[in-house]
Amino acid sequence: MKRLVAVFICCLALTVGGTPLAGAEPFDHTLTDGPMTFSWSVGDGVLNVKLTGKTEGWVAVGFNPVKMMKGANFIMGYVKDGKVTVTDHTGHAERNHKADTKSGGQNHASNTVGSEKGGMTEISFTIPLDSQDANDTIIDPSGMTTVLLAMGGGRDSFRSVHTFRSVHRVTLSSGASEKVK
Template identity: 40%
Template sequence: MRFFLSVCALFLFLGTSVYAGEYPHRIKTSEMEFSWRLDADRLYVNLSAFTKSWVGIGFNPVKKMKGANFILGHVENGVLKLVDEVGTGLTRHQNDNLFGGGMDVTAIAGSLVNGRTNIEFSLPLQSGDINDSEINSRGENIILLAHGWKMNNLRKKHSYRAKFKVNLQTGKYVKLL
């Protein structure tokens, strides 16, 4: 029976973890990890952090957070919940659909295991959404990473944030913040 439970636990773990090669590019900080792969006209993303709260990413802000396309997610009762938001101010973001946009993200998986939140999703490089900036598959993008603390409240300010200039095709990046 113990062997059977061990095998079941292994399959559950493998079902929600990132396999080597699945995401060929990665940025790993002391607080958070962003892994990705490009596939035709979509970007596949894996975000992970030691938090029981939300993890998020923003693409190509105009200034600070303004104009960025934000994807934030958390796992609640084993269910991945994602939101698609737009930076509406220097330090503020709101739901994309309040401003004529829509949910352009496809949820793939999410888990909260041993205090680590992991979410996977894909989004189009050019969504056609009025609020989404184009994601450059061959050149540089500004990427904002952040995560919350304790609660699954997306309105609570981040406890960690970082800013990078990233070439999504080559995987080269420079930390800006």
């Protein structure tokens, strides 16, 4: 009986409302491009994400920009002294972004987990597919989603410029993807 209870508690700890937490493995799909890996699973109204980058700086993913960075919903994170910082940004210009909280929105990244070791930074988080925040785009898992991947080099600061970036078109529900540039 104790073993059954322990298994139940373990499984309960890895889910919220039946949806796997971002840090819980495995993810359903993975896209690797150069020094970055984007892994994800679609849950009940949420997207569970893991980003890994060969950097001691930040890693980020953006969803559905209108033009370049403008209009994209960015989730960015870094790990400093063992503490993970993950924040929700909006692309307010073609080449710039700022925290949703500075634009009247909210940080919708939850279940944040992160680590930095051996020159690799990894963050995991959960975001709603439709946060109903004017700064965030609605993510349709069965439709085509433009995904921006980026990472900064060596500094745990969102002000440092990216050292890597790429653009992909992804169907999140199936994992089908194509690199745009």
